[in-house]
Amino acid sequence: MKLKYNRNIRVGFIGAGNWAESNHMPILKEREDVELVGIATPTKKSRDRVTTNFNIQFSTSDYRELLKKPLLDAVVISSPHGYHFEQAKAALEAHLHVLVEKPMTLRASESWELVKLAKQKGLVLMVPTGYHYNPIVIAAKEQMDQGAVGSIEYMFCHMGSALRNLYMGEAWPYSIRRIPDPKKHYSDPQISGGGQGYSQLSHSVAMLLWLTGLRATKVFAYMTGPGASVELYNAIVARLDNGAIATISGAGTHPSNKTKHELDLRIYGNEGELSFDLFYEHFTVHREDGKNLILNAEAGDGEYTCDGPLHNFIDLIRGESSNNLSPAEIGARAIELIEAAYRSVALGKEIEV
Numbered sequence: 001m002k003l004k005y006n007r008n009i010r011v012g013f014i015g016a017g018n019w020a021e022s023n024h025m026p027i028l029k030e031r032e033d034v035e036l037v038g039i040a041t042p043t044k045k046s047r048d049r050v051t052t053n054f055n056i057q058f059s060t061s062d063y064r065e066l067l068k069k070p071l072l073d074a075v076v077i078s079s080p081h082g083y084h085f086e087q088a089k090a091a092l093e094a095h096l097h098v099l100v101e102k103p104m105t106l107r108a109s110e111s112w113e114l115v116k117l118a119k120q121k122g123l124v125l126m127v128p129t130g131y132h133y134n135p136i137v138i139a140a141k142e143q144m145d146q147g148a149v150g151s152i153e154y155m156f157c158h159m160g161s162a163l164r165n166l167y168m169g170e171a172w173p174y175s176i177r178r179i180p181d182p183k184k185h186y187s188d189p190q191i192s193g194g195g196q197g198y199s200q201l202s203h204s205v206a207m208l209l210w211l212t213g214l215r216a217t218k219v220f221a222y223m224t225g226p227g228a229s230v231e232l233y234n235a236i237v238a239r240l241d242n243g244a245i246a247t248i249s250g251a252g253t254h255p256s257n258k259t260k261h262e263l264d265l266r267i268y269g270n271e272g273e274l275s276f277d278l279f280y281e282h283f284t285v286h287r288e289d290g291k292n293l294i295l296n297a298e299a300g301d302g303e304y305t306c307d308g309p310l311h312n313f314i315d316l317i318r319g320e321s322s323n324n325l326s327p328a329e330i331g332a333r334a335i336e337l338i339e340a341a342y343r344s345v346a347l348g349k350e351i352e353v
Contacts (some may be wrong), residue, residue, distance in 0.1 A: 008035040010072050014063045014087050016041035016050045016078035017185065019101065019306075024076050025054050027310045034314055040066040051130055067094045073244065075319060076100060076310075081198055082191040085110040088125075092117045095161050097124040099313045103202040104331035106193040108339050108353075111332035118328060124315075124316045125307060127323060127331030129206045131263065133308025135301045136276050136283045139208060140265075142295065143274055144211050148285050150271025152212055155246040157206040159196075162254035167195045167228045176294075187229055195230030196252040197338050204263060205248060206334035212267065214240040215292035220350040221341035236341045248337075261304055278302035279336050 011028055013020055016039055028034045036222070038058035039050050047059040060066055066075070067090060074097035077087050085105040090097045092114065104127045118125035131134045131137050165171065169187035186192055186199060209215065218239040223231035234250035263278040272287035276295075281302040283295035308325065315321035340351040 003244045005073070008033050009074060009314055009317055010035050010037045010068060010069075012036075012038040012058075012066045012072050012075045013050075014066065014075055015042045015078045015083075016043075016046040017078055020076065020078035021050060021053075024078060024099075024310060025050070027270040027307050028076075028314070029054055031309070031311075031314060033318065037072060038066045038069050049323075064090065067091055067096065072096060074098065074313070080185050081106055081193050085114065088114050089117065092121060092123055092125070095121060095123065097313070097317050099126045099128055099309065100331075102127050102129060102206065102331060102334075103193065103198045103338065104199065104328065104335055106335075106339070108332060111328070111335045114147050115328045115332050124313065124324070125328040126313050126316070126326045127206070127209070127328055128306055128309035128313075129203060129326045129330070130304055130306035130309055131203055131207045131278075132210060132325045133306075134274075134304070136207060136278060136281070136295065136297055137211070139283055139295050140274060140276055141211055141344065143285055144157075144267070148287070149267055149269030149274050152240075152242060152244045152267060152269050154244060154268040155208060155240075156211065156241075156248075156264075156266045157204050157208045157246065158249045158251075158262065158264045159199050159200050161196070162256050162258055163196070163199065164228075164232065164254075165227065165253040165256070167199075167230050167232055167252055169229070189230050192230060194223075194342055195225055195228065196250040197231060197233055197234050197341060200252065200261075201234060202307045202331075202334055203235075203250065203252045203336060204250070204265075205337050206330050207263075208246065208248070208265065209337075210330045211265075212240070212244075213242065214242055216246075216337040216340065216353045217241050218350055218352055219337055219340035219344055221344040223341070223345045231345075234341065238337055238340075254322075260302070263302075267350075272283055278304075280330075284349040289342065 040063035196222040225231040275284040
């Protein structure tokens with residue numbers, strides 16, 4: 001459904017933590033066609049700070065009160081992982097467009113319920129996977145869509161992050177990012193769902209499935225978290241619906257002075273291989289026919305930025321774009337694989353998705 005608006009898009013926020021305040025709010029505030037109208041977050045200190053810094057007139061501790069705001073068009077949900085499903089479902093039922101942070105939910109059944117509900121109501125539902133807007137990843141997507149490797153047979157994807165402190169429930173050593181309650185957001189499995197898997201592999205798995213168009217059918221995994229209540233390391237093997245296999249790994253323990261994420265991917269097919277490394281900023285395609293490609297990446301092309309999803313979200317709502325680069329369907333496919341990985345660890349066996 002293509003929607004048109006001849007006025008500003010009125011956006012509310014559910015959750016006012018680190019990422020909402022440092023990324024989502026500043027980006028949307030700069031758009032002349034967006035109005036920030038409300039914030040729902042439990043902590044009064046956060047509400048007072050956000051309303052002052054972003055000139056937001058309405059604040060509440062109860063997200064349900066925000067959803068009742070007249071003329072509200074959309075919400076951005078950046079609350080702890082375990083609350084995403086309840087809040088996104090309520091927003092969609094209130095006929096609001098939704099951008100819900102990754103991981104989309106903690107259960108695949110919940111994610112697919114949201115996808116179905118958004119389609120029924122003709123609403124935009126997006127999971128802000130910022131890597132889909134990265135120039136190196138966009139180049140990889142173009143090559144994959146052109147059949148650069150032929151029939152996909154095997155994939156490898158690794159993601160590393162400097163998040164050990166947060167997974168241990170400790171303060172993060174970066175003053176530029178405010179984590180209000182690391183125990184609640186990262187190290188309590190009842191709320192976060194887990195560690196590196198839900199927190200970070202929700203990026204890389206979504207990206208892998210978006211690039212290939214594939215979907216997991218079987219998953220086996222190991223995870224370890226020395227000294228932590230959630231896992232720090234992930235080793236996952238997945239069978240995909242075309243018969244290919246994938247190995248997916250994660251490490252949340254970079255030294256704290258290595259702030260840039262590692263994201264290393266290789267895709268092998270019967271006609272060639274595509275690979276990129278965002279940390280070292282290179283991208284290549286090597287083909288059996290010798291028609292190889294080496295991308296001349298510029299310094300900074302491998303950095304993670306997340307302005308693209310916010311602009312894409314508003315453009316989709318306004319009807320100025322029909323190309324959702326962060327579709328909820330990909331978010332749901334990622335959760336299928338990740339949830340199955342956690343179940344595999346708990347049960348010690350391969351899980352059918």
